[in-house]
Amino acid sequence: MPQRGDELLRNRRLKLERLLARGIDPFPPRFNRSHTTAQAVAALAAGPGGAEVEGSEVSVAGRMIRMRSMGKASFADIEDSEGNIQLFLRKNTLGDEYALLDDLDLGDFVGATGTMMRTRTGEVSVQVQTFTLLAKALRPPPEKFHGLRDVEQRYRQRYLDLISNREVHETMRSRSRIVSAIRAFFDSRGYLEVDTPVLVPVPAGAMAQPFITHHNALDRQLYLRIATELYLKRLIVGGMDKVYEIGRVFRNEGIDADHNPEFTLLESYEAYADYNDIMRLVETLVPEIASEVTGSTTVIYQGTELRLASPWPRLSLHEGVKQYAGIDLNDYPDAASLAGKMQELGVPATYAESRGRLIDKLVGTYVEPKLIQPTFLVDYPVEMSPLAKASPADSRYAERFEAFAAGMEIANSFTELNDPDIQRSRFTEQEELRKRYQGEDLDRMDEDFITALEHGMPPTGGLGVGIDRLVMLITGQSSIRDVLLFPQTRSTQPPPGTDQNQENEQVPEA
């Protein structure tokens, strides 16, 4: 039974058969490339003082993305990761080899050897002396002019997006440079980069739902980490005074424009620092990276100019909520009174929510959207911050800040709680809140971590930065999917090993 697009595939297969019949390997193992496309273009300007000299020998390779045939002469544009270059192929130069063009298609990889030249119209070209097929494409590429627009296909088949939409390469290159710049930043300040476990017995260190898995030999349930925090602090206990990790963490929660179930988190910890030191670190780090990657400490995010240069203003959470929501949190010390006040002001709130969650709602609704230019929101209520040390000046608040830009949270930091007994009671409180407020994400008791703290942890400043969001901010992307090469999508193929026939028909019964 004919499939959709069958004819296109069949044509390519026929060409493959013809090539094989002529003894041509459609997938040869190697090709000696002497120049990338960009280097080949540069080779044309290799004369004294950058003067243009034709005739340099080059061997270039790439995917054939356009083809213009005039009968006994043809122009093919090939593309590699750096750019593209035109091949000028003539029958009287290539002889019988010219016929190979009949069996090439857009999307094929080819290698060509020849000399650099400019055509009559001024186009930099390789005058080809010999060329070979390097890999046959059995499926057609997306349309050459409009590119691939279908977002579903762009994410599911990212390679087509990369072939078709050049700007995706640029975003991903920026992402890579951002991560490199972060490493350089911490490395140069004497931090040690470390790796901590992804598979953990207790999914603690943040308030989130975990992915659950099972280890057969140990016969016990394990979790994918939701944060790296508690392991990094164990290293601080062990005397590694400055550590950081850039790692994937996993949260079993919703997927939307700024949430992916797995995302990249930077965490750093520094002994003898506090959250004020970390604020200075963040307001130095972010503009430095932006400058490194874009050449400027100002970025345009969705039409808004963001000035990332330090210093960033500090706004206390208490003050922010008073200013933007019109509520003085200190007047409402418990969940019930706060919920009552919120309802009175017409803010959606119920008595089934914890005080921390109510405050989070107030901040998320009234304060965060106002924080367009980079701002530190400081001193979070203790009940929202089970891993942060309480302020000596006011024990209702913790020495914690979050950094916002474009209304988006980009960093979270505290002066770390290092008193094991208080940490235990904070964890216990979280476990109790979990029982009382079902459905809320809360942190979990980690006994091994308490034991570590009992061995003594120096005063420490810690930091967490969502790398994907930082990349969004710096590259101007409004969806996290556009800074991830392979964002999570609902898979259409059945899991391996499930008893479903190859024709893939599963019918969920009614």
Add this chain to the structure above:
RNA sequence: GCCCCCAUAGCUCAGUUGGUUAGAGCGCCUGACUUUUAAUCAGGGCGUCACAGGUUCGAGUCCUGUUGGGGGCACCA
């Protein structure tokens, strides 16, 4: 998890108040062409209108369900 929107050729998109045989550009196939630039010229439409039902004399179009995607809410970073 809830609400709204979307799905037509390999790709990008049209498709009228339900009305003949489903439309265009690119791509593809055949032919012409030895300096083209989204090459051009002549010819060719290549389709399970996401899937399954329903209404109707008649469905790409209307209704229901399903799948996938997008946006919003909720949750989180």
